[in-house]
Amino acid sequence: MANPVLVEVLRGALIESVHCGAVAVVDADGASVLALGDVAQPVFPRSAVKALQALPLIETGAADQYGLGDKELAIACGSHGGEPAHVAAVEGMLERVGLDEAALECGAHWPSHQPSSHALVRAGRGPSALHNNCSGKHAGFLCVACRLGIEHRGYGAPAHPVQRAVKAALENLAGVALAEGSRAIDGCSVPTWAMPLPSLARAFARFATGHGLAPVRAQAAARLRAACAAEPYYVAGTGRFATAALERFREGVFVKPGAEGVLCGAIPAQGVGIAVKVDDGAGRAAEAVMAAVLIRLMRLDGDARALLDGFARPILRNWNGVKVGRLRPSEAVLPVT
Amino acid sequence: MANPVLVEVLRGALIESVHCGAVAVVDADGASVLALGDVAQPVFPRSAVKALQALPLIETGAADQYGLGDKELAIACGSHGGEPAHVAAVEGMLERVGLDEAALECGAHWPSHQPSSHALVRAGRGPSALHNNCSGKHAGFLCVACRLGIEHRGYGAPAHPVQRAVKAALENLAGVALAEGSRAIDGCSVPTWAMPLPSLARAFARFATGHGLAPVRAQAAARLRAACAAEPYYVAGTGRFATAALERFREGVFVKPGAEGVLCGAIPAQGVGIAVKVDDGAGRAAEAVMAAVLIRLMRLDGDARALLDGFARPILRNWNGVKVGRLRPSEAVLPVT
Numbered sequence: 052m053a054n055p056v057l058v059e060v061l062r063g064a065l066i067e068s069v070h071c072g073a074v075a076v077v078d079a080d081g082a083s084v085l086a087l088g089d090v091a092q093p094v095f096p097r098s099a100v101k102a103l104q105a106l107p108l109i110e111t112g113a114a115d116q117y118g119l120g121d122k123e124l125a126i127a128c129g130s131h132g133g134e135p136a137h138v139a140a141v142e143g144m145l146e147r148v149g150l151d152e153a154a155l156e157c158g159a160h161w162p163s164h165q166p167s168s169h170a171l172v173r174a175g176r177g178p179s180a181l182h183n184n185c186s187g188k189h190a191g192f193l194c195v196a197c198r199l200g201i202e203h204r205g206y207g208a209p210a211h212p213v214q215r216a217v218k219a220a221l222e223n224l225a226g227v228a229l230a231e232g233s234r235a236i237d238g239c240s241v242p243t244w245a246m247p248l249p250s251l252a253r254a255f256a257r258f259a260t261g262h263g264l265a266p267v268r269a270q271a272a273a274r275l276r277a278a279c280a281a282e283p284y285y286v287a288g289t290g291r292f293a294t295a296a297l298e299r300f301r302e303g304v305f306v307k308p309g310a311e312g313v314l315c316g317a318i319p320a321q322g323v324g325i326a327v328k329v330d331d332g333a334g335r336a337a338e339a340v341m342a343a344v345l346i347r348l349m350r351l352d353g354d355a356r357a358l359l360d361g362f363a364r365p366i367l368r369n370w371n372g373v374k375v376g377r378l379r380p381s382e383a384v385l386p387v388t
Numbered sequence: 389m390a391n392p393v394l395v396e397v398l399r400g401a402l403i404e405s406v407h408c409g410a411v412a413v414v415d416a417d418g419a420s421v422l423a424l425g426d427v428a429q430p431v432f433p434r435s436a437v438k439a440l441q442a443l444p445l446i447e448t449g450a451a452d453q454y455g456l457g458d459k460e461l462a463i464a465c466g467s468h469g470g471e472p473a474h475v476a477a478v479e480g481m482l483e484r485v486g487l488d489e490a491a492l493e494c495g496a497h498w499p500s501h502q503p504s505s506h507a508l509v510r511a512g513r514g515p516s517a518l519h520n521n522c523s524g525k526h527a528g529f530l531c532v533a534c535r536l537g538i539e540h541r542g543y544g545a546p547a548h549p550v551q552r553a554v555k556a557a558l559e560n561l562a563g564v565a566l567a568e569g570s571r572a573i574d575g576c577s578v579p580t581w582a583m584p585l586p587s588l589a590r591a592f593a594r595f596a597t598g599h600g601l602a603p604v605r606a607q608a609a610a611r612l613r614a615a616c617a618a619e620p621y622y623v624a625g626t627g628r629f630a631t632a633a634l635e636r637f638r639e640g641v642f643v644k645p646g647a648e649g650v651l652c653g654a655i656p657a658q659g660v661g662i663a664v665k666v667d668d669g670a671g672r673a674a675e676a677v678m679a680a681v682l683i684r685l686m687r688l689d690g691d692a693r694a695l696l697d698g699f700a701r702p703i704l705r706n707w708n709g710v711k712v713g714r715l716r717p718s719e720a721v722l723p724v725t
Contacts, residue, residue, distance in 0.1 A: 053390070060648070060669065063572030065582055067432050068648050068669035071408070095404050158707025161502075172509040183707060235400030236712045245402055311397070311405050331668035332397065332405035370495025370520060375573045 054088035055383045057329065058336040062367075062376040070336035072312065072329040074344060074384070075248035078322050079262035081226060083249065085344070087383055093245035094328045097237060099309030101188050102128040102275050103224055103254060104241075107216040108191040109271035113198035117147040124278035125285035126187030130308065132288030133162025133182035135170075140285060141181050144190035148197040155180035156207045157189045157239035164288055185239035187285070192217075192241075207241040209234060214242055221246075223268070224254035238310060248326040251315055255324030259305055259317030276305055276319075292338045292362050296345075299358050304349075306341055308334060314341045318348055335378065339363050343380035391425035392720045394666065395673040399704070399713040407673035409649065409666040411681060411721070412585035415659050416599035418563060420586065422681070424720055430582035431665045434574060436646030438525050439465035439612050440561055440591060441578075444553040445528040446608035450535035454484040461615035462622035463524030467645065469625030470499025470519035472507075477622060478518050481527035485534040492517035493544045494526045494576035501625055522576035524622070529554075529578075544578040546571060551579055558583075560605070561591035575647060585663040588652055592661030596642055596654030613642055613656075629675045629699050633682075636695050641686075643678055645671060651678045655685055672715065676700050680717035 060068040073088030105127040108114050114124060122140050131137035145151055161178045162168045171178060180186055189206075192213045196203035199212060206213045221244060222229055229244040237243040256262070259276065261269030279286050283297035286307070296306045306316035312329030314337040325344055329336040342363035346356055363385070367376040397405040410425030442464040445451050451461060459477050468474035482488055498515045499505045508515060517523055526543075529550050533540035536549060543550045558581060559566055566581040574580040593599070596613065598606030616623050620634030623644070633643045643653035649666030651674040662681055666673040679700035683693055700722070704713040 062432055062580070062648075064569065065430065065432070065572065067572075068667060070668050093402065095399055095402070156708070158709075160707050165498075169509045172506045173512075175510075232401065235402060235404075236706060236710060238706045238712070240706055240708050240710060243399070311399075329668075330405060331407050331666075331670055331673075333668055333670070336668075369573060369575045369577055370497050371493070371577050372495075373573055373577060375575070 054330055056381045057087070057384050058339045059379050059381060060367075060376065061379065067376065070329050070331060070333050072327065072336065072340065073248055074340060075252040075326050076323050076344065076348065077249050077252040077256060079253065079256040079260050079324075081249065081253045084323050085348075086249070090248045093233060093247055094251065094313060094326070095235060095243045095245045095311065096251055096315065097243055097309030097311060097313050098130045098185065099307050099313045099315040100221065100251070100254070101130065102279065102305070102307055103221055103258060104188060104217045105191050105275055106220040106268065106271050107195050107213065109274055110267055111195050111198045111216070113194040114274075116198055117144070117194055119144065119147070119194070121278040121281040122285050124275055125282040127191035128275055128279050128307070129187055129286035129293075130184040131187060131285065132164030132167065132291065133178070133184065134164045134167045134288050137187070137285065137288065138181045141186045141190045144187070144194060148194055150193055150197075150203070152179050152181045154193055154203060155183070155186055155189050157183040157185045159183060183239060189239065207239070209242045218242070218244065220268070221254065224257045224264070225250040226253055248328060251326035252324040255305065255315050255317040255326065256322060257324070259319040259324060260322050262322065276302060279305065292342070295358065295362070299355060304345060308337060312337045314338065316341055316345070318345070321348060323348070335365075339365070339378050339380055340384055343385040347385050391667055393718045394424070394721050395676045396716050396718060397704075397713065398716065404713065407666050407668060407670050409664065409673065409677065410585055411677060412589040412663050413660050413681065413685065414586050414589040414593060416590065416593040416597050416661075418586065418590045421660050422685075423586070427585040430570060430584055431588065431650060431663070432572060432580045432582045432648065433588055433652065434580055434646030434648060434650055435467045435522065436644050436650045436652040437558065437588070437591070438467065438522075439616065439642070439644060440558055440595060441525060441554045442528050442612055443557040443605065443608050444532050444550065446611055447604055448532050448535050448553070450531040451611075453535055454481070454531055456481065456484070456531070458615040458618040459622050460524075461612055462619040464528035465612055465616050465644070466524055466623035466630075467521040468524060468622065469501030469504065469628065470515070470521065471501045471504045471625050474524070474622065474625065475518045478523045478527045481524070481531060485531055487530055487534075487540070489516050489518045491530055491540060492520070492523055492526045493542075494520040494522045496520060520576060526576065544576075546579045555579070555581065557605070558591065561594045561601070562587040563590055585665060588663035589661040592642065592652050592654040592663065593659060594661070596656040596661060597659050599659065613639055616642065629679070632695065632699070636692060641682060645674060649674045651675065653678055653682070655682070658685060660685070672702075676702070676715050676717055677721055680722040684722050
């Protein structure tokens with residue numbers, strides 16, 4: 052792979068580490084606006100496409116039948132930190148379909164939000180599937196299965212109608228056919244489908260604009276975006292990039308990270324979707340790249356720029372709080388003007 | 389940078405991520421045995437050189453004066469997990485010089501060993517500098533200052549006699565002059581000096597063989613290696629690569645990771661030192677590369693190979709324990725024979 056350096060990590064005056072990768076920005080018709088690196092390489096989008104995986108939740112009528120509000124829809128699109136309010140929102144979704152955490156098939160892990168993790172420890176408890184960052188998405192899958200009146204067990208299997216519906220939505224938005232050979236298993240056990248970055252970016256351009264989508268799908272996408280913009284805390288959590296960006300820009304941008312250095316987004320007013328993949332899987336670099344791409348495309352200055360600069364060029368401090376270095380986007384990502 | 393791919397990360401049948409980097413293997417005279425990638429690029433060795441930073445602890449007579457045993461010397465060379473026995477060993481070192489944790493200037497962080505971290509939470513306590521993975525090294529620095537009869541406060545500053553002694557040892561072993569411009573601040577606030585990988589590898593070849601070193605220094609190195617081989621648990625901790633490798637090979641290998649994808653080591657019987665830097669700073673890749681390089685150079689098979697294969701080709705499982713992928717060293721690192 053010969054992808055360009057996207058992010059440099061400085062310690063003192065020297066470059067300590069670098070992150071290479073690829074970026075695609077395209078419009079809803081698939082026309083390229085920006086392409087860095089080998090964008091033809093298929094990429095597993097992982098959790099970056101949770102908002103797309105949530106489309107059947109609206110389209111099947113499940114969200115309406117079960118009275119899901121913005122918080123529930125946002126957490127269905129989110130990778131939450133396992134904070135108490137996140138857990139409560141997911142529990143609330145499950146209650147509406149007469150299920151509980153035992154129905155979740157995502158597996159358990161400690162909350163990524165450390166204070167919430169420590170609160171569990173202090174209470175003498177361990178993590179449950181509710182604390183899994185994907186539990187909102189999974190609760191959404193269960194709502195879809197219940198709405199369809201089908202067996203919910205095994206809802207994560209590729210052949211289950213819920214995953215078939217998710218796959219069809221992904222194919223429609225991305226404008227690709229997803230072959231079996233491009234399927235692998237995600238961290239939460241549902242399928243993840245590899246596709247080139249421009250396809251992923253196109254899916255988000257369509258998600259953000261509705262352009263080229265059937266009216267029902269365009270409306271579903273708009274409703275999910277509005278929910279994420281209204282309740283950004285439920286998309287990620289305290290101190291997190293996606294939450295901060297959505298709080299600042301509301302419906303003006305969409306961003307959602309996935310594991311292994313993937314980050315997808317959109318700028319609805321420009322009609323473009325954005326897909327970032329850091330070769331080595333580093334989330335720190337994916338955030339810096341996405342923040343820099345938003346600065347570049349939106350020509351930001353003032354407080355909006357300052358907010359994103361905090362993610363594009365984060366300062367690295369050591370255990371004594373001493374500034375020891377920082378990240379910076381390369382000129383390939385953010386040319387000096 | 390155009391370093392080769394050293395490690396591939398597979399999800400299902402596809403490559404999800406890759407790690408590029410450089411590797412240098414040299415003998416004590418600096419002759420190259422293996423070089424992959426741009427080995428001329430200076431690299432901050434970070435914690436990978438803790439055993440070299442501990443040489444003054446022996447050479448000044450501090451270890452003898454304060455009666456330090458293998459556990460104390462191993463933890464002075466180690467990056468421990470903050471487990472109770474680690475904390476006790478560091479406390480013991482400090483007691484011998486009449487100091488306590490307040491003298492440590494490394495800063496505090498939660499133990500990386502999760503059960504130990506949770507035990508602190510349950511006890512209603514937070515982490516102290518004793519739990520910092522570098523606290524053993526810092527306790528060693530304090531022992532040196534006390535032995536020299538000098539002010540111990542500020543022992544981490546570049547101009548302090550302790551750090552001057554450390555720098556001189558590094559320069560001697562690596563065979564380089566460390567210019568001010570190559571200095572930055574490490575995570576624990578002491579200086580870290582950038583040097584090319586062959587210099588770093590040469591330092592470990594000399595550390596492992598004593599070749600080219602003054603007798604006092606060669607004996608100090610041998611004593612530290614013996615201590616790490618005798619007490620590998622104090623070099624890292626439960627489930628960690630360095631501990632597992634030292635337990636299996638004892639004085640037959642030396643390995644020590646540092647932050648940002650650095651891993652140094654040696655094979656004493658072959659008279660070589662090894663230095664690995666993963667461009668993007670990923671520790672998962674550095675471990676896989678070092679394990680693969682040891683397999684390659686030592687022509688391992690049987691249970692020794694099986695142990696290292698577990699680090700060279702770790703299986704990735706998701707939150708349900710399902711196998712979703714694995715890491716594998718590239719052919720550049722471990723040619724198929």
